[in-house]
Amino acid sequence: MAFQIFAYILHKDGAVDDTAGEMVAAAKKIDPAASITAIVVGSKIDSVCNSLTASFKEVWKIDNDALSYPNSEVIRGLLAGIIPKGNILLVPHDHFGMDLSPGLSVKLDGAYLPDAIDFDGVDGGKLKAVRQEFSGQVSTHVLCDISGGAVITTRPGSFAAEAGAAGGSVVDKTADALAGGMPGGKRRFVEVIEAEMGDVDITKSDILVSIGRGIGEQENIEITEELAKAMGGDLSCSRPIIDAKWLEKSRQVGTSGKTVKPKVYMALGISGSFQHLGGIKGSPFMVAINKNPNAPIFQIADIGIVEDLLEFVPVLTEKINESK
Amino acid sequence: MDILVCIKRVPDTAENEISVNSSGSDIERDDLVYSVNEWDNYAVEEAIQIRDKVGGSVTVVAVGDSESEDVLRREMAMGADKGILLSDDAFEGSDGKGLATILKAEIAKGKYDLILTGAQADDGAGQVGGMLAAMLDLPFASLVNLIEASDDKKIKIGREIAGGQQEISEIDLPCVLSIQTGINEPRYVGIRGIRKVASVEIPVRGASDLGLNQDSIGAAAAKVSRVDYFTPVLGKGAEILEGSIDEKVDKLVELLKSKGGIK
Numbered sequence: 098m099a100f101q102i103f104a105y106i107l108h109k110d111g112a113v114d115d116t117a118g119e120m121v122a123a124a125k126k127i128d129p130a131a132s133i134t135a136i137v138v139g140s141k142i143d144s145v146c147n148s149l150t151a152s153f154k155e156v157w158k159i160d161n162d163a164l165s166y167p168n169s170e171v172i173r174g175l176l177a178g179i180i181p182k183g184n185i186l187l188v189p190h191d192h193f194g195m196d197l198s199p200g201l202s203v204k205l206d207g208a209y210l211p212d213a214i215d216f217d218g219v220d221g222g223k224l225k226a227v228r229q230e231f232s233g234q235v236s237t238h239v240l241c242d243i244s245g246g247a248v249i250t251t252r253p254g255s256f257a258a259e260a261g262a263a264g265g266s267v268v269d270k271t272a273d274a275l276a277g278g279m280p281g282g283k284r285r286f287v288e289v290i291e292a293e294m295g296d297v298d299i300t301k302s303d304i305l306v307s308i309g310r311g312i313g314e315q316e317n318i319e320i321t322e323e324l325a326k327a328m329g330g331d332l333s334c335s336r337p338i339i340d341a342k343w344l345e346k347s348r349q350v351g352t353s354g355k356t357v358k359p360k361v362y363m364a365l366g367i368s369g370s371f372q373h374l375g376g377i378k379g380s381p382f383m384v385a386i387n388k389n390p391n392a393p394i395f396q397i398a399d400i401g402i403v404e405d406l407l408e409f410v411p412v413l414t415e416k417i418n419e420s421k
Numbered sequence: 422m423d424i425l426v427c428i429k430r431v432p433d434t435a436e437n438e439i440s441v442n443s444s445g446s447d448i449e450r451d452d453l454v455y456s457v458n459e460w461d462n463y464a465v466e467e468a469i470q471i472r473d474k475v476g477g478s479v480t481v482v483a484v485g486d487s488e489s490e491d492v493l494r495r496e497m498a499m500g501a502d503k504g505i506l507l508s509d510d511a512f513e514g515s516d517g518k519g520l521a522t523i524l525k526a527e528i529a530k531g532k533y534d535l536i537l538t539g540a541q542a543d544d545g546a547g548q549v550g551g552m553l554a555a556m557l558d559l560p561f562a563s564l565v566n567l568i569e570a571s572d573d574k575k576i577k578i579g580r581e582i583a584g585g586q587q588e589i590s591e592i593d594l595p596c597v598l599s600i601q602t603g604i605n606e607p608r609y610v611g612i613r614g615i616r617k618v619a620s621v622e623i624p625v626r627g628a629s630d631l632g633l634n635q636d637s638i639g640a641a642a643a644k645v646s647r648v649d650y651f652t653p654v655l656g657k658g659a660e661i662l663e664g665s666i667d668e669k670v671d672k673l674v675e676l677l678k679s680k681g682g683i684k
């Protein structure tokens with residue numbers, strides 16, 4: 098095909114992120130014959146670049162002390178200067194990709210396809226992709242005109258990581274990228290503030306009773322606390338509970354909260370958005386209680402119960418206590 | 422500080438179960454309850470709080486049909502000073518870039534120090550804010566969960582990044598920020614508040630008022646278009662327990678015991 102595919106590589110503390118292999122898989126779904134170029138931006142990134150040559154034909158390195166923290170306003174300017182128009186750039190759809198990519202598509206004059214979870218071939222210059230809307234309640238097929246190039250973000254975890262062709266080489270693009278000076282001075286990084294420690298560490302819990310917006314009101318949390326107590330587990334939650342300030346931030350499960358790996362996960366009134374599910378690792382035994390039979394959580398859970406949680410949970414708690 | 426907030430009218434997922442219609446051409450729209458996009462409501466609250474602290478004005482703008490007037494009015498009842506509706510048949514079928522082009526044309530008619538959008542809307546794209554910033558050549562930050570406005574040249578912002586961490590930066594004004602939920606606690610709007618602004622005039626502008634032609638907006642200019650809707654298949658699917666509540670509870674207690682779910 099007439100375009101080249103680039104993949105933006107996330108890395109931290111010298112380690113390549115899992116999304117690198119996922120983008121290899123994604124690129125192959127767009128074009129099975131694609132030779133994929135990795136782009137790595139940072140400071141002191143030789144070992145990261147070298148490790149990527151095992152999977153990418155070419156690895157573009159942009160290495161400068163001033164790039165030690167990934168400020169997307171800076172990186173957007175650098176990429177706009179070196180990625181030839183008319184090509185495809187894949188970026189993981191996380192907090193960095195969401196920051197970088199929409200504006201980059203404008204700068205590169207290409208299409209923008211956000212949060213793709215699958216691809217279904219290219220036909221007549223149009224890429225067919227799968228997306229989700231309404232936090233995963235429905236899926237859609239979309240057509241993206243890639244004839245003038247595109248920036249595409251791919252949802253982390255949606256593509257099964259693959260290794261690409263080995264034997265690639267590193268190309269130092271630092272001088273090219275910085276030819277016009279360091280861009281993006283209007284947004285200056287100051288610091289990262291670490292997450293606060295809470296009263297319980299849900300990342301260590303074997304049993305989590307997790308509540309979502311379906312709990313309805315703050316007073317109702319009590320019945321789920323009682324369930325957690327009966328089960329010998331801890332209470333965690335989805336994001337709307339934190340936004341409402343009903344529980345401490347340290348109890349939030351998800352991409353912008355904690356990553357948990359319990360043995361048993363009870364999802365009560367949680368719809369099952371990818372940002373929530375992204376925080377659950379290790380395939381726990383998952384029970385979902387939701388009054389909507391079409392809630393996406395039922396596709397992931399092991400056991401589904403279609404009930405009003407406010408009615409169901411007290412009965413469950415009582416039975417557990419009786420059975421002890 | 423003069424602040425513009427872009428808002429979108431969307432089906433309210435807290436009030437509706439969203440499902441695909443029988444032909445897959447759309448979601449089932451009968452009986453849908455609409456409201457302002459959740460993220461935008463936080464953005465408007467933030468704008469009002471900033472204005473109340475440092476002075477200035479809050480304008481809310483929506484691209485949509487005449488029904489979007491309702492959400493503009495709702496946010497005006499919250500405290501926004503002014504609403505603008507951008508509406509034209511020519512806007513239909515616009516993709517993210519088309520929407521940003523329309524908003525940019527309106528922004529060019531005014532002078533704003535701060536432009537806010539939601540982090541994302543109903544289709545989960547999260548694109549309009551970043552595109553708008555790039556088109557206006559303004560600095561941008563997404564997923565903002567803290568704003569400290571002290572100065573009229575620059576502000577301090579926090580972005581939500583992974584694992585509950587917060588990235589603090591300084592950003593020059595004017596700028597475009599996309600707002601994440603949880604940044605504040607949006608105030609409640611009662612019927613009375615909405616009644617108060619019921620007769621306030623909301624100007625409506627179309628393509629020609631904004632100097633836009635079909636090369637950059639609408640379905641013809643869209644590079645991304647939706648083909649159909651379908652119901653996702655994510656995993657193998659849960660085993661759904663059947664029976665009365667008592668029967669389900671009994672089964673579940675047994676299962677939990679066998680899986681180590683009861684200590």
Ligand SMILES: Cc1cc2nc3c(=O)[nH]c(=O)nc-3n(C[C@H](O)[C@H](O)[C@H](O)COP(=O)(O)OP(=O)(O)OC[C@H]3O[C@@H](n4cnc5c(N)ncnc54)[C@H](O)[C@@H]3O)c2cc1C
Pocket residue numbers: 192232308309310311312313334335336337349350351352353354355365366367368369370372373376386387388389392404405406407434435540541564
């Ligand atoms: C950048 C970004 C990061 C994010 N990070 C996270 C994150 O880390 N964690 C996270 O959780 N979310 C995160 N989100 C938000 C995410 O997109 C969803 O909005 C959120 O997960 C939805 O939470 P929920 O399932 O509780 O609510 P909803 O999606 O509103 O679902 C509520 C569910 O409760 C059910 N229900 C209602 N009443 C009852 C009842 N009485 N009994 C039983 N069921 C009932 C409904 O059928 C529905 O399925 C993030 C979003 C963005 C943009």
Ligand SMILES: Nc1ncnc2c1ncn2[C@@H]1O[C@H](COP(=O)(O)O)[C@@H](O)[C@H]1O
Pocket residue numbers: 426427428429430458460461482483484485517520537538539540541542543544545546547548549550
């Ligand atoms: N039709 C619209 N009118 C006004 N603002 C919009 C519209 N669509 C999207 N936006 C803004 O862009 C943000 C992100 O939406 P999206 O890029 O569609 O996910 C929303 O939260 C709004 O602030």
